[in-house]
Amino acid sequence: MTTRQFGMPMPRNEDARLLSGRARFIDDIEPHGVLHAALLRSPYAHARILRIDAAPARARDGVAAVFTAADLGAFWQQAPMVVPPAPIPGLVFHQRTQVPLAKEVVRHVGEPVALVLASSRYLAEDAVADIVVEWEPLPVAAGLEQAVAPAAPRVHDDLDSNVSAWARQTKGDYPAAARAAAHIIRRRIAYDHGCAQPMETRGVLAQWDADAERLTVWDTTQAPIPLRNGLAGLLGLSERQVRVVAPFIGGGFGPKVMMFYPEELLVPWAAIRLRRPVKWIEDRAEHFFATTHERLQIHDAEMALSADGRILGIKDVFLHDNGAYDPYGLTVPIISQCTLLGPYRVPSYDSTFTAVFTNKPTVTPYRGAGRQHGVFVIERLLDIGAHQLGLDPAEIRRRNFLAPEDFPHNHGILYQDFAPLEYDSGNYAPMLQRALELIDYERFRREEQPALRAAGRCVGIAVVCYVEGTGIGPYEGAKVQVQSSGKVSVLTGIGTQGQGHATAFAQIVGDQLGVSAGEIEVITGDTDQFYWGAGTFASRGAVVAGNAVHQAAHAVRQKVLTVAAAHFECAEQDLLIENGRVAVAGVPGHSVSLGELAVLANPVRGAVAAGTEPGLEASSYFGPEIGATASGAHAMIVEVDPDTMMLKVRRYVVAHDCGPLINPLIVEGQIHGGVAQGIGNAFYEHLAFDDEGQLLNASFADYLLPTALEVPRMEITHTETPSPLNPLGLKGVGEAGAIPVGALFAQAIEDALELPRRGVELLEIPLSPCRVWELSRAASPTPPPTGPAR
């Protein structure tokens, strides 16, 4: 193999099994004698449990056991934190994490109260309906602003308010910036993100081998190794006794990295207790309550601008809906706080957030993980500033970009990984220019839009920019191994949920070992295969695990050369590695396969030289001190039907910079999927809770995921600014597409309906036809004939 595979749009290694129905997802695994679990869940958002009578359920034929909190003994405890709060000076944080089964009080609809195990899921659900619970409904803190009011019902009655966390981060002197400003743009901005809804719901399957004293857990987790470590501790087992396998997983998007969900604790516990395999597969109705969400933030934000449209400073005070528990610490709001700064020079910043407990499902990161909220705030403030100053939206962004010579750029506040928020690299102006050229921005504004408007059509154009902190630590590892057959294996601890790791990592290794990526076996997400790691989140798989794979492959390459040089009694520089063989340059017939070298490196007699290791194998770890900052610009042309407020996306353009692309097909797929989720968030998906904390639209009939009719064709262009923080120069791309879409929709719809000139601003997400119609009713009926550029 002499052609470089890194950078090629190779078809994926994992596809054949997925396309023919042979890929094994968790519910496809059915051990003999398995018991099926179903859970009784709270119908109330806040209630006291007065009495549970499980006897009728226990008496039903086919029911093996019913457990309530009282049966769990010492195993009943608050789950550990997933991420402790970042060490911000002055921080307030109240840790209240979820429990396996509610004991006295339930704090959101869907919180589990009893576990039923039966010979089939049908029977288990029958038995759940047999359980009698006497409830005392309690006052509900549902709305974000309502919950933080002094007289609000308390979600945790041992706290004196519903404040989960309070944190302030500042840089520079905002009051001075405000005094120097020519314009202060001050707005209340509300951004509500929805839920991930991977097409495969969650599931857990556990099997206890009493003879071997080993527990195997299959789990739809994005983080099998931390799950293994935590489970071992909670169950009183050694880590070596627990194997966690993340099999093929049908999408993750963040909520599957959350741990420990109650079911992740209960299913292994029950399997050990009953000495039978136990399986729980979440159904879609449960998923709306039992899997974590993202939700609302309300920002009171102001931007100090100079007369020529330069940002002098930003002040922001925001509320964050945390839901009933806070196992994820500050992660989502701190990402919002940091990502708000965007690709811009912001000399002063004063940002304070209050995370609020509410009687709703817990909020944890979902693709974007709070980035959307921050990006929406700064992009909207820039749009309003541009309108006020008579600037084009593209121009105000251009005037505020950090320049290439500004990197590394330290913002002087802490990021989610507890490291300083420092951008490693970027080159934003050419990226924006690419997006504008691809969508033909100037010509549309100059020629097409006026002509269409003259014909009575409501068409708008928009462009927004963002950065994404990706590829954070702590570390990932990988082992690369040449087997005696010559087969090359790559083992890594991260889980995979559709990102194409089995292909991208093979491309990295294939280049080092002269093997076709299609012939390399990549195994992820099995703690018996690779012991160390953190997980797949924060757009870090390619960056962190990818570089570990690269280093391990490089080390194996060196071993191959050493063994081959000894074999041929030649110098290493005379050797060529290609097509799975090592040859002596210029000496025909002098070649040996990788498999033969692997056998030579693992002799049955004689001695391995001192200081060397047997076999052609190496493990390596990569841990970046800070994350790599990716960036993008999205542009869109939209047409709105002024009668129905339905919209049609006529063009959608993405210019993205994630450094070098390992596999352009996979990168574009990630962006397409991200944009589609962003479109859902911007205009279709809304978690509609009532004042009692009931989710009113918990089905796919009512919670509207975008289909092939709502998601337009996207045109993607790449700029490549390699990260100096890792040998491959990579930056993450997993979340990118989803991040700026709300801001883009708001700007585009405003432009299509000429709302700014008519005195209306779109300061909230999600929008919808109904909501745009309601908001635009306040507009003055006819735009003035002339006005600023917009």
Add this chain to the structure above:
Amino acid sequence: MNARHLVRVTVNGVQHQREVEDRLLLSDFLRHELGLTGTHVGCEHGVCGACTVLVDGLPVRACLMLAVEAEGCAIATVEGLAGANDSLNPLQQAFREAHALQCGFCTPGILMTLTAFLRECPSPDEAQIRHALSGHLCRCTGYQHIVDAVQRVASGGGATDKGQR
């Protein structure tokens, strides 16, 4: 205990006979009684399309049909699409070449719908393809590469007849 009924079906050309409860969904019958786990269950309320199979040649959401309703029917599932030695059929191959799947969970249902669709409409335009796909939810791909795959196979002569028996 619910009444049990005899169900006789042909799946991918193979005859099966089982006694099942009347409430058993066809999706659960295929997956848990016959072990054909390639058909996936995404929502169990007939919206996502992941469980789509062909019943007597027409796409059906297996979560909205009872197993007993399939008595005497010929069913095609994703396991029947590939040719001898697991070689991918042209539609499957186009999916792979166009990167039309990521997690792959929704893919079997989409393949079954498209198998029927391409038989009816062998040379669709993009709007027709998107309309055909609109009964399926995919959370990973944004649909674009799926559209590309269908265009690729449509211009290359259409899907094979495998799995449509």
